[in-house]
Structure formats: structure tokens, C-alpha cells
Amino acid sequence: MENAKLVGSTANEWLWATEKMRWRRVYPGRVDQVRAARAFAETLFEGMPCVDVVALAVGELAANAVRHTRSGEGGDGWFGLEVVCDNPVYIAVTDMGGHGIPTVLPEGYGGSYSESGRGLRILYELALMFGMHGSSTLGHTVWVDLDLNRKLEVDAQAPVQLVS
Template sequence: MHEYMSTAARVWGLTCPGFPEEVSRARRWTRDILAGSPLAEDAELIVSELSANAILHTASGRSAGSFHLALAVSSQVITLSITDDGDVETAPKARRPDEEATHGRGLGMVSTLAHRVVVRNSDDGHTVTAELFVEAHPGESTY
């Protein structure tokens, strides 16, 4: 069992300035927390995509912007949430870009990797939450 696991969910938080290099910091942070989990690579990819989206498409990428990452781990689910600084007219949503488009596939990819994705809007920004369900087999550790 992972050293941080218990019967209750554990929750971590990280706030990053809205600089592009902070995406790799959020990815490493996620990888370190989930070391040994079979879902670590998927979680890392999800965090990378959602962090980049926050920086590229919201006020998080402006000079004083930031984004917040929350990671919750239980024996049943890994929950990853990215909250941005908002200031866009529409909430994040998966799109179907044409074949030649160079952007617009990220949230669709997150929706494919995660078992569930929820987008919440508030006056302070948007929170995109992705859940990865841990599928334990009898006799195996979930972590």
C-alpha cells in the first residue's frame, strides 16, 4: 500500500503561477504523489492537459494569474481538479476540431482517459474535475 494511503481519502493542493513551465511542475507533483499507482501516467497526462488549458485559455495565463490543482486519493478513486482564474465567456468543453486543427483536442482526450469529467463555473473561474476509478482485484493492493 502507498505510504500515504489510509481508509480515508487523502487530499493535496498546489497553487502554481500561470507560467508555461508550471505545467511540468504540476505533472511532477502529481507523479510523485501517485508513485506506484497504475493510474499515475493517466493522471499525469490529465493534469498536464488541464493545467495547460488553464494557462492558455483563461486569465490564469496572465501576468498575475495562477491555477490551483487539487488531488484526492482514496481506495476507490483518484480525483484531479484544476481551478483557473476564469475571465472567459464560456466554460471549458470538449470540441470536435477538424482534422487539420492544431488545438482543441485536449478536453476530449481527458474525457477519454477519465471515468468522469465535471466542469463547474463560478464567479472566480472554472474547475474541471476528472475522476479515475481504481479497479481493485481480489488479493491485489489498490495502490
């Protein structure tokens, strides 16, 4: 970053400078930290059209890291969150590996009442780009590129399953 550009600039010019805004955080591999990661991302994108899509992506990727990898085992695991505020928005979660490879399941997998297995499919359908790199041994990074202006649309006609 060139310091000369900052002298005399407005707060808005500084905030929206040409450099991409990037954040990285590491969270303990616990379920309560999924909520913390999601809240962090919601704060970053507050007031932007994509805030709900970003929150969904962070929540799903972090939950998968805690639930399906060594990140959530043994009490000393962790997952990393990387967020880039640009267009497209970049969201990535890095886990500690293990237990297979993150997979987008086929459309309709498990039926409409399945309790798991559909999260990555939903992200895949919302994303401009979607990918994964790494290994079961070294850890995976699952990432999505999202449209900065995309709102999360809810289908009012979709059946809702009530749980008590």
C-alpha cells in the first residue's frame, strides 16, 4: 500500500481503496465457534446484499470442518476462515483433514427430508465458482466465490418441515 495515497484521502476512499480487503481468523474446532465465524462474516458484510449468502457459506463450510474432519475431534482441533471483500466475494475454510474428501452430492440426494448432505450442493448452486484443494492428510480448503450483489432468495412456495 502506498502511504502517499492515504494522505488527504477521505474515509470512504481509504475504506474502498483498490486493495482487496482480506481477513483470516483461526477458530477452535468446536460447534460454538461455527456461530462465531458466521457472526464475524455477517459483521464484515453488514448492509450489503450478499450478507445472508456469505453467512450461509461460512456457516456451512465451518460446520462441515468441525463435523467431518479432525478439526472437530479431540478438543485441540481448529479451522481457519479466510474472507475477501471484493466482487466476487471469496470465502474459504481450511480444516485439518481426515475422513474423506468434501463432495458435492448429486441433486436430490437423500430426498427432501434428509437432515444432512445438502449444504455443499446449496453452496455450489449459489456460487460463481466453487472448489477444494488439499488432502485428507494435510487438510482441505473448501472455497466459494460469491456475487457481492446476490441476495439469498427464499422460495415462498417451498414446503417447510417443522420440527419440535
